[in-house]
Amino acid sequence: MKQRNFNIKAPEKRIVPFLIEKIDNLTKPKGSLGRLEEMAVQIGTIQQTLSPSLQNPYHVIFGGDHGITAEGVSYSPAEVTPQMVFNFMEGGAGINFLARQHNIKMKVVDSGINYDFNGLDRLIDMKVRKGTRNYMNEKAITLDEFNLCIERGAQIVKDCHQECCNVISFGEMGIGNTSSSSIWMSLLTGIPLDQCVGAGSGFDSEGVKRKYTILKQAMDNYKGDGSIVDILCHFGGYEMIMAIGGMLQAAELNMVILIDGFIMTNCILAASKLYPEVLKYCIFGHQGDESGHKYVLEYLNAKPLLNFGMRLGEGTGALCAYPLIDSAVRMINEMSTFKHAKVTKYFS
Amino acid sequence: MKQRNFNIKAPEKRIVPFLIEKIDNLTKPKGSLGRLEEMAVQIGTIQQTLSPSLQNPYHVIFGGDHGITAEGVSYSPAEVTPQMVFNFMEGGAGINFLARQHNIKMKVVDSGINYDFNGLDRLIDMKVRKGTRNYMNEKAITLDEFNLCIERGAQIVKDCHQECCNVISFGEMGIGNTSSSSIWMSLLTGIPLDQCVGAGSGFDSEGVKRKYTILKQAMDNYKGDGSIVDILCHFGGYEMIMAIGGMLQAAELNMVILIDGFIMTNCILAASKLYPEVLKYCIFGHQGDESGHKYVLEYLNAKPLLNFGMRLGEGTGALCAYPLIDSAVRMINEMSTFKHAKVTKYFS
Numbered sequence: 001m002k003q004r005n006f007n008i009k010a011p012e013k014r015i016v017p018f019l020i021e022k023i024d025n026l027t028k029p030k031g032s033l034g035r036l037e038e039m040a041v042q043i044g045t046i047q048q049t050l051s052p053s054l055q056n057p058y059h060v061i062f063g064g065d066h067g068i069t070a071e072g073v074s075y076s077p078a079e080v081t082p083q084m085v086f087n088f089m090e091g092g093a094g095i096n097f098l099a100r101q102h103n104i105k106m107k108v109v110d111s112g113i114n115y116d117f118n119g120l121d122r123l124i125d126m127k128v129r130k131g132t133r134n135y136m137n138e139k140a141i142t143l144d145e146f147n148l149c150i151e152r153g154a155q156i157v158k159d160c161h162q163e164c165c166n167v168i169s170f171g172e173m174g175i176g177n178t179s180s181s182s183i184w185m186s187l188l189t190g191i192p193l194d195q196c197v198g199a200g201s202g203f204d205s206e207g208v209k210r211k212y213t214i215l216k217q218a219m220d221n222y223k224g225d226g227s228i229v230d231i232l233c234h235f236g237g238y239e240m241i242m243a244i245g246g247m248l249q250a251a252e253l254n255m256v257i258l259i260d261g262f263i264m265t266n267c268i269l270a271a272s273k274l275y276p277e278v279l280k281y282c283i284f285g286h287q288g289d290e291s292g293h294k295y296v297l298e299y300l301n302a303k304p305l306l307n308f309g310m311r312l313g314e315g316t317g318a319l320c321a322y323p324l325i326d327s328a329v330r331m332i333n334e335m336s337t338f339k340h341a342k343v344t345k346y347f348s
Numbered sequence: 349m350k351q352r353n354f355n356i357k358a359p360e361k362r363i364v365p366f367l368i369e370k371i372d373n374l375t376k377p378k379g380s381l382g383r384l385e386e387m388a389v390q391i392g393t394i395q396q397t398l399s400p401s402l403q404n405p406y407h408v409i410f411g412g413d414h415g416i417t418a419e420g421v422s423y424s425p426a427e428v429t430p431q432m433v434f435n436f437m438e439g440g441a442g443i444n445f446l447a448r449q450h451n452i453k454m455k456v457v458d459s460g461i462n463y464d465f466n467g468l469d470r471l472i473d474m475k476v477r478k479g480t481r482n483y484m485n486e487k488a489i490t491l492d493e494f495n496l497c498i499e500r501g502a503q504i505v506k507d508c509h510q511e512c513c514n515v516i517s518f519g520e521m522g523i524g525n526t527s528s529s530s531i532w533m534s535l536l537t538g539i540p541l542d543q544c545v546g547a548g549s550g551f552d553s554e555g556v557k558r559k560y561t562i563l564k565q566a567m568d569n570y571k572g573d574g575s576i577v578d579i580l581c582h583f584g585g586y587e588m589i590m591a592i593g594g595m596l597q598a599a600e601l602n603m604v605i606l607i608d609g610f611i612m613t614n615c616i617l618a619a620s621k622l623y624p625e626v627l628k629y630c631i632f633g634h635q636g637d638e639s640g641h642k643y644v645l646e647y648l649n650a651k652p653l654l655n656f657g658m659r660l661g662e663g664t665g666a667l668c669a670y671p672l673i674d675s676a677v678r679m680i681n682e683m684s685t686f687k688h689a690k691v692t693k694y695f696s
Contacts, residue, residue: 027435028442029424029549033664034637034657076377076694083691087375092684094376101671101678201377202694289382306654306672309382316381323449323671324654330449336440343431346424346550 001147003229004154006248008275011045019044019332026335027343035305039283039328043256046281047166052329054256056165057104057322059315060156060246061088061095064112064239065131066176067140071214073179075202078131082115084173084314089122094312095171098319102326104169107156111149112238113174126152128238136218140180141233141241149238153245161253167325168250169258169285170243170267171315175201178290179215181266183235185292186219188228188266188273189299193219198262198291199311228273243267244274251278258325260318261288261311265296272300283325286310286317349495351577352502354596356623359393367392367680374683375691383653387631387676391604394629395514400677402515402604405452405670406508407663408594409436409443410501412460412587413479414524415488419562421527423550426479429523430463432662436521437470442660443519446667450674452517455504459497460586461522474500476586484566488528489581489589497586501593509601515673516598517606517633518591518615519663523549526638527563529614531583533640534567536576536614536621537647541567546610546639547659576621591615592622599626606673608666609636609659613644620648631673634658634665 019041024030031037043052063085069078087093088108091100099106109124110117114131117123128148132140141149160168182196197212224230232241244267250257259268259282271278279300286306287294297304305321338345367389372378379385391400411433417426435441436456439448447454457472458465462479465471476496480488489497508516530544545560572578580589592615598605607616607630619626627648634654635642645652653669686693 026442027432027440028660032549032637032658032660033442034659036656036658036668077692080692080694083689084375087684087689087691090684090689092375092682092689094374094381094679094683097678097682098675100682101675201380289380305656308384308653308672310380310384311382312376312380320384320672320675324656324668327446327449327668330445331442334440334445334448335442336435336438341431341435341438341440343435344425344428346428 001144003147004150006252006275008248008251008277010277010280012048013045015045015048016041018050022050023332025337027338027341033331036328036331039325040332043329044332046254046256051333054167054326054329056163057167058107058160058165059095059099059104059169059171059319060107060109061171061173061314062109062111062239062242063173064237065114066174066180066237067132067134068136068179068218069176070134071136073211073214074175075200075207076175078114078175081173081175082113085110085113085123089120093314094316095314095319098316102319102322104319104322109156109242111242126242132237135235136221139234141236141238143233146229146233146241149241150245153242154249157246157249161255167256167258169260169315169318170246170264171260171318172239172243172263172313174237174239177237177240177263179211180235180237180240181263182292183215183219184231184266184270185296187231188269189296191295191299195295196292232270240267244271247271248275248278251281255281257282258318258322259284260315261286261313262290262293263313265293269296269300285321288317349492351495352498354600354623356596356599356625358625358628360396361393363393363396364389366398370398371680373685375686375689381679384676384679387673388680391677392680394602394604399681402674402677404511404513405515406455406513407443407447407452407517407519407667408455408457408504409519409521409662410457410459410587410590411521412585413462414522414528414585415480415482416484416527416566417524418482419484421559421562422523423548423555424523426462426523429521430461432521433461433471437468441662442664443662443667446664450667450670452667452670457504457590459590480585483583484569487582489584489586491581494577494581494589497589498593501590502597505594505597509603515604515606517608517663517666518594518612519608519666520587520591520611520661522585522587525585525588525611527559528583528585528588529611530640531563531567532579532614532618533644535579536617537644539643539647543643544640580618588615592619595619596623596626599629603629605630606666606670607632608663609634609661610638610641611661613641617644617648633669636665
């Protein structure tokens, strides 16, 4: 299967001074809405308009299993992956109440879960394989599977875009995927592995040490060519590669991309190694409690909106932050100007 | 006029372990929703229920003018106070788009603005006087006026409570009120005045120095008895004392109080010096950009939800954070348990 190319350019910046001028004429001290003003400028630039809008937001969750769980890298048993998919479909998971609260539609995708769902209603079947191979001994994902994942992730986003969606977030479900994320992070940034490995769904410090030792061994066993794509294939998860495909497609379509926690941040890190300009379309929802997250955010020069000690995954940190982005857009559209409201403008 | 007493007790804590048990049985790794879990416990404790709710939220803005502005302590001209009241009533201010976004009702109160509104529709007329006296030379507010402000602020909250409101926030409009806040803060906490004075609506560093010099002179001129109430009267604003009355009444009625930025934080600081348990009812919305705010938050051991570089006032930081509190309540009410969702519970 051929590798998909994306046409991702930085948004044209000539509109920026006009956005700033509009914001500076709203009835408030200059700069006094801080991050809301920054986001309004960013979204206006992405959309190339002085009146940006958020339309038909979607959240896509990709689910996949990981061969490496056989080595004991996760506190949770692998059976939790399909169990949580049923929970998503029933509306009882963390991501569900947030999606309902903010009126965000959800798509749940089986990217590669080790379970037969037998055509479960509303679950999107894009299963590549029943879980990745165990990267302790072999490449987790083949190049053909990688290309298939990128293509399928992109297709999901195209479908959302055709429904007039212009803002999208991604989440994941996959026992073992903090491990893949930690190794990607270490190899793609050069940050030592011990700063990239954390508690995942609940390890104590002894558990984190064991996890580190296993992942260090897997990294030592790696004999690939060291290219970005080879690293992503060797240590990846199907759900994570599909998220990368989705992010790249969203940037190509000039959509606003809302980034969740540790795993999705490592997916956008990987995406940015392939297409650096993808970062211009991103807003980072939160800094999570998984210990490596702050380092990868610093590496990306990202300023997350929230720091709430969250580490659930699913995209919960992104969706929790959604109303803040909505506030930014409402600000630039709804506030009166000094002139219209007849308020003395007390700065030049 | 007699001083009003409030009956404010800390919420009964016996329910806390039951709230934690409920949250730990929801389908997520233990503790993985961080601050949302903490807020759910706090609100459940205030409301003494395992199924807390936020009902009919209100935001009250108190407006007042300050005699000290004659000394040049503010970047903005005093005429902006009444102009902004018209803007609130027209729906064009920063606070308005946030209130609309989150479906929060607003009450706007004239506590002591130097302008004749002539019965402006929907503006609540509780005007004590056309602005406070200039505290460079005399007490800004008399004891009778203080008691009247406390009573009127409490009355507004009682009215909201009678409409089944159980969560409330407060904001302010009053050119010159960062000055009152800075002096209150310094005298009530012992933090040196220079750490309490900031740019307000837009001073540069020279302007901040001038403002400091004026406020230091006013503090040096103070010859009162040093009691809490005397300090609040001498340097206060009518809108600020009404907010204190509102906060105390809200706590007495077991309401959740959402705290805004620098000025409202100094009002809850003052309220807590009169009734320390009022703090148990508070959630701090944001850390603002006014330079003293972080120090008073630290003094109160408060962890604000947002840090967005905002410094608009009006209550914008509180309302911006409202959906995060709503998320906490939805979490504890809407998420499935491990048992109900048939998900393996992987911790004890």
